[in-house]
Amino acid sequence: MDDLKNSLGFRYLQETKFDEKTLWGKPRLDIAPAHPYKQYVEAEKIKLPTDWEMDISLHEAFQSRRSYRNYTDTPLSLENLAMLLWASQGISGRAGNFFFRTAPSAGALYPVETYLSIQNVESLPPGLYHFQPADFGLERMSDGFAGKRVAEGALGQNFMAKAGVVFVWSAILRRNFSKYGHRGLRYVMMDAGHICQNLLLAAEGLTLGACPVAAFYDDQLNRLLDLDGEEESVVYLAAVGAKE
Template identity: 45%
Template structure:
């Protein structure tokens, strides 16, 4: 039986097949964060270090982690959202033109993800689509069109928890950040990194008395188009809903 696409991917990303990387060839390192329109509607989030401390029994927290697809109409607060973002992509330290150190592990501190949010029920935020500016710990509004929730839900294969969620996290991978150092093998690491991020979302949601549901089933073309990304140099890699 011939190689399937998956088997071929695993084969061709072995070290034996890797050629010189952008880093080894002296190419300029990609930006640590994608540029954004500084004149857009930017929302400052509560600072993570000002959020109240929470006493956690870690083993109990891990045991209680579960997937929840049903949510109440109770909103989450902007502070809740800030904490969820901090624990999944929070930037602890910036080494200019070199790396960011964040609250999740990433191969070589490449941190290739951008976080987009479909907001449905967050206090102080108009429903719509936003992007997280991780280095500044702020949001920038992308669109508050009335039909955006329906569009995203359809792109996520009509999974109805998207409509009922307080917020849906959508993570995109900026491939150059990872492949600059690791070449084609970096595509493996992107998917591993996505797991680290989503697990932190689950655990943080539990602390906040919220439920979460990871989503890997989506129409790639459709969701990439909604976010205005090309699907190759940047593509949606994972998503997850959160709600009370």
Template identity: 40%
Template sequence: MSKTIGQEFMVKTHYGNLEPSGQKQQLPQPPLEAFYSGTERIIDLPMPEDIPAINIDFMAAVELRTSVRDYQHMPISLLELSFLLWCTQGVKQVLGDKATLRTVPSAGARHAFETYLLINHVEGLKPGLYRFLALEHKLAEVNMTDRIAEEITEACLGQKFVRTSAVTFIWAADIARMTWRYGERGYRYIHLDAGHVCQNLYLSAQVIGCGACAIAAFDDEVLNQVVGIDGEENFVVYVGTVGKR
């Protein structure tokens, strides 16, 4: 009996079927962050050390975690957005040009995600598509056209809460960062990493009185195109919305 695509994927990413990784071939390591030209408008975020200490009942946070799709039509603050970004991709330490240690686990500390943000209702920010520059803890404008929210919503199969959220997170993998060390098996790990990131979004959103909802239903080709990535070396893996409960 022939194997399904999923079964083929699992078999072909067994260790015994892997070619030597880029690291084993002594190829150059990909950069820790995707290139940006510097011509983009860069927005400073409140730094993590400026975020007030938050005491939470951890058991309650875990027990009450749920997906929330209906949000109040009110903005979140720039400080709250900074907090969410710190909790989901915050850089705690940069180990030269070799690795970063962040607030979420990643296979081999590869941290292959770039975080794009559809900003709908955030105080002090014009609506549009931004990218989080994790190493600098800043935002860069990507696409500020009037229809960008509608285009991303359509790419997410018309799920309206993508547009009615305060902010929609879009995690795109720079797959070379992962496969450089793990070869084709890195495609498995990138999906595990996505789960770590999104769970932190759920928990941190709850701390600031927000709800979150993960989205895996989207048109890959369309969403990659709208975000402005090639869909092969860089591709969207996961989406998550956040807004005030």
């Protein structure tokens, strides 16, 4: 048991448990919130199409989804990319000033940002992009094929360089921690999981292959995206490409 107790994860889980006797008496952390949307103001903006269709039923998607790593050279269409973005982080509802998204988020705080390494997508030059849910568009951050660097950053998992697109999700911790304090990290990671699963099922629905990836050198990918690794840090990736 001591072997487990020595792990950081064990201690985190113990120390962030809610307990009915102590919960309301505990002092709250004082963490300032962050803006709900990140924007690359100077970046070129690309509007995404909204006319897409899924090829298979949700039932079939659940049944057939498997992590897929053997991508072909067939490019993804812009419509497919748009569908993947909408399924994973699209705005799908509104209540007053709150905008809700396709994936749930603790407190509707949406701490997860979506970046794309566009590697083989029709009518989009390879490069790094940021998804802007509010406009349903992309912000072009930098040009040039980044697939090799993404793969290197993912512990050398070379299949990622062959993907049409790699989704790179970061978390802006303060968006969530300002409300949930120590426990917030649990929720941030759950949010990322929901987002990724939506993406995987949507990819299946478009008969594309996708694979989630959590093995990566955090700060290598943070540097690639020019993130500081503290306020905002990469938490999860997924590669998507055409199937053989």
